[in-house]
Amino acid sequence: MPNRPLLPDTIAPTWLVVQVLGTLFVAGTLLTAREPNPWIWAAYGVSSACWLGFVALASRRPKTAAALLAVAGALPAALVGRAADSSAILMAVIPLGRLAALTTVGVGAIVGVGLLEMALAVTAHLVAGQSLGAALADAAVMLLLVLVGLNRRQYEVQAGQAEALLDQTRLAQAEHARAAALDERTRIAREIHDVLAHSLGALRVQLELAEALLTERSDVDGALRSVRRSRRLAADGLAEARNAVAALRRDVPPLAEALAAVTAEHAGDHGADVGFEADGEPRPLPSAAVVALVSVAREALTNAGKHAPGEDVRMRLEYASEEVRLEVRNPRSEFTRTGEGFGLAGMRERLALAGGTLESGPDDGYWRVLARIRG
16 A cells, blocks of 8 residues: 555645634734835735735645745745834734645745745844844744744644554554455365365265166175265264364364263264373364364274274373374274275375374284374
């Protein structure tokens, strides 16, 4: 986003009031002036015309308007020593004070014009033979008006910067919300892909196998086994889909609580002793990590019930300093598969997406599944 310019003086909330009051002040000064010299009146007329030109052009041509304002103050300042009353100094300080408050003019230009008008006023007094004190008094009034105007200008500059900063903050918040929405969409897509790609892919393979067994070999028993595996895959996919939805809804239970529920469910379904222990100080984990670890535990328990039915299973959760480890061990039996099936392969991919790793294999008479994830 490009830097916003400072708020133009012409749109400041008090602009209209200041211009109207200044115009009324100039008119009042002219009406109350007691000046016999027609040349001074001519200078007053030119100064007033420059002031009106500033009022008319301030919103459309700010630089030209500022130049007219400088002329409107300089002419009376050069005549203060010859004027019959204080009208000249009043006609000089009104445009000067307004010029000092403009944000469309640099501070250097404002100071330069102010010094020039003060020098003109002091010179006019001295040339007219008036005292140095009177000259310095008028210069002091001009200096005071310049300082007041510069203070007003600084306030308007800070207000403009504050508004620009507020706009940038709103833009940053909007971009942050957009990035968060994109991250959430990416996470949802990943969760859906993980569940559907694995479950539906395996389900399709089993159904195609069942069809081939029926059409090519008329193997009803083999097709029936394939259909049963398909049913189990569908049930597992549904469970994973529910876990993914829970993760997306941010209502995933704590990891230890979720693992304890999984072990209790497996023990009830398979009539086996499933021990679970947790070591270390529990700490919150991203929902994706929790869902991935729970899915690994469920898959490991399912494999244990399939390949080592009735055997005890031990599950251990450890909160280490830089990672969380989940280990599932069950005794090996004659039915224990020596390789890794599609289930653990899918869990390995799921853990990788959450920043984790998976190891599985025989270990001193046991089948061991070890998941690690940063957190």
